[in-house]
Amino acid sequence: NAGVTQTPKFQVLKTGQSMTLQCAQDMNHNSMYWYRQDPGMGLRLIYYSASEGTTDKGEVPNGYNVSRLNKREFSLRLESAAPSQTSVYFCASSPRSASGTVTYNEQFFGPGTRLTVL
Amino acid sequence: AQTVTQSQPEMSVQEAETVTLSCTYDTSESNYYLFWYKQPPSRQMILVIRQEAYKQQNATENRFSVNFQKAAKSFSLKISDSQLGDTAMYFCAFKARDSNYQLIWGAGTKLIIKP
Numbered sequence: 001n002a003g004v005t006q007t008p009k010f011q012v013l014k015t016g017q018s019m020t021l022q023c024a025q026d027m028n029h030n031s032m033y034w035y036r037q038d039p040g041m042g043l044r045l046i047y048y049s050a051s052e053g054t055t056d057k058g059e060v061p062n063g064y065n066v067s068r069l070n071k072r073e074f075s076l077r078l079e080s081a082a083p084s085q086t087s088v089y090f091c092a093s094s095p096r097s098a099s100g101t102v103t104y105n106e107q108f109f110g111p112g113t114r115l116t117v118l
Numbered sequence: 119a120q121t122v123t124q125s126q127p128e129m130s131v132q133e134a135e136t137v138t139l140s141c142t143y144d145t146s147e148s149n150y151y152l153f154w155y156k157q158p159p160s161r162q163m164i165l166v167i168r169q170e171a172y173k174q175q176n177a178t179e180n181r182f183s184v185n186f187q188k189a190a191k192s193f194s195l196k197i198s199d200s201q202l203g204d205t206a207m208y209f210c211a212f213k214a215r216d217s218n219y220q221l222i223w224g225a226g227t228k229l230i231i232k233p
Contacts, residue, residue, distance in 0.1 A: 058220060088161065106153070107165075111161060111162055
């Protein structure tokens with residue numbers, strides 16, 4: 001049981017380049033999330049996917065796109081990277097109760113990707 | 119809108135001492151959940167403890183316990199018999215029960231346990 005995995009662990013981009021961050025979970029969770037973490041700040045939600053086939057914007061979605069490829073995988077794409085997107089990116093997942101109602105929604109995190117945009 | 123405030127950017131204590139990290143939050147919701155997450159130097163975010171707002175009893179997990187004061191909107195974390203492995207960033211987070219899944223995070227407290 002690997003939990004939540006993210007690739008790559010580190011990445012350096014030049015301004016204007018594109019890339020996709022990959023995330024996968026093997027816990028059969030319905031919901032998945034992408035956060036960014038900047039120094040001196042808490043995590044900020046970029047996008048989330050409540051269930052397979054749905055995605056929604058979080059607090060800071062500009063400059064990003066996401067794809068919920070299937071129940072396991074949720075990718076984050078930077079189409080044209082900017083220095084302001086230099087950050088550590090975390091993927092997380094959470095279960096949903098059997099009845100379909102939202103529970104306390106404990107989130108399980110991947111190890112993060114450190115992205116630097118020059 | 120909900121906010122979470124952690125007023126202590128950094129704390130340090132000697133090994134085996136007890137330390138309390140503070141967290142306050144602002145919300146108009148009556149049903150919600152509160153969490154403490156730990157982020158060691160490895161960067162992995164690990165859930166330490168959680169509290170349901172409708173429960174008056176404070177949550178405990180081994181050496182970790184909370185002091186939940188709903189009226190004061192305070193949710194502090196107490197670490198007893200601190201260990202070197204407790205050195206980490208600690209984040210307080212809030213989730214309204216009926217929210218759109220979003221956790222609201224504090225800025226974190228860096229805790230250093232000295233040998």
